[in-house]
Amino acid sequence: MQRALAGSLMLSLGACPVGVFLMLRRMSLSGDAMAHAILPGAAAGFLLYGLEILPMTVGGLIAGVIVALGAGAVSRFSIQREDASMAAFYLISLAIGVLMVSIRGSSVDLMHVLFGTVLALNNEALLLIGGIAVVTLVALFLFWRALVAECLDPLFLRSVSRLGSPVHFIFLGLVVLNLVGGFQALGTLLSVGLMILPAAAARFWSQRVGPMCVLAVAIGFISCVAGLLLSYHAALPSGPAIILSAGAAYIASILVGPRGVLRSRLVHHRHRTA
Template sequence: MIPDLYAALVAPFADFAFMRRALVGAVALSVGAGPIGVFLMLRRMSLTGDAMAHAILPGAAVGFLIAGLSLPAMTLGGLVAGVSVALLTGLVARATALREDAALAAFYLLSLALGVTLVSLKGSNVDLLHVLFGSVLALDDDALLLLCGVSTVTLFALALIYRPLALECVDPGFLGSVSRSGGAAHLVFLGLVVLCLVAGFQALGTLLAVGVMMLPAAAARFWTDSLAGMFVASITVGTLSSVAGLLGSYHFGVPAGPAIILAAGCLYLLSLALGLRGGVLWRLAPAPRHRTA
């Protein structure tokens, strides 16, 4: 029994360096993206994360056209594109009658179509799949350093702006009345969202990077009401999803990136059903009756 468990759960990581690299990269991404996803969810910006994930595609595609599958070029291009779309969306929302969500949706669709077209001009179908779905099993030292560095920067930056972000989730009107830090914290937060998505793009591609950010955060919401508890739960779900997805990819030959996101989706559905804070089964359970003397 124990040898079978070792072969199924431990041997793939013990025997193959590419599996260990993939695990380190995916866990590092989960550590940084999990808390970001929690704040996106609590601020009702979940779809903003998805839109921003697609917004980085044209910049990454330009980097690909210039330097091929170069980590620095595609990372820099994606970062510039993501920040530009965020700024343009805010500008359009303030200067026109179009709401911010509609402006972001327009830029997101334009970015996705433009990015796919640019990659197709020079690359093959394999290159396009690499950009859209990532290559977590092919992470090198530079990619691992990028993922770990981004997670470290994200956690430190969130610690600095934690108070205004948390207050804005609860009572933005009160925050505006006692402090002017809300606007600056919001801009820094959007920058962190773009940074995490650009890092996640290296491992999971533009279409799946937001999954490791939002699905663990959504699952965490069913287990705890405290903000710190949701951070820990989201990182835990992301880590478990990474392990399960990589093992599923190894044993069953499915693509690793989608397998990680499917594992996160399964844990979300499990939390939706069994979670102690609003899970379906707990809501359907009959309320306890108190006896009267």
């Protein structure tokens, strides 16, 4: 439980701010697609070395980078939009990955790859997740203004700076890195949940990007602690419990957040009566 808590908190530290930028770019479903896209690389590592962290991580990273760069290149050099090319790449990758795991492994191995085992994190996995969190925070610090500018007006950024195209691929690299880190704990199907749900919840509490990222990390922390406690006391799978806790925070934010449904209706009602 202590390792699971440390790993999930470090995941939140890196993944939640990345999720905010994904949401602001309207690429939330692209993040889900890239989460599935790492499966063939992880499956290749599994076929060669079994359930070893380093080979599966390297394989997942390579597969994710190939899919992200491939989909980005198709959208930039053809008439197809990025969401369509990403969907095509991820569907192919998901099918290949499931097929590769099924050839050699059992249904238990497939469940491990798809849903992860946060309670089985070891020192190597914690070091990997911690390293990814550090790299993510450093990259966000260095490219913060460019990332915010690209979210608001990518054409303006490209007209005034040479960072327009590079920062887009740097951001996609950060997404892949954090999905690979989340894969160790939550599997390919749930790793994107800790990235998107806290960010989506924070959107109902703030309009500014900086506070939104801080709130997303805080909501991620609370979700991880609540999910692990729920899994311990109710004998539930830890990964889904964490994501369900984040989902509960999202629903609560929709209802009671300053920009949520109830507050908006109350302000609208006051304006009408005034």
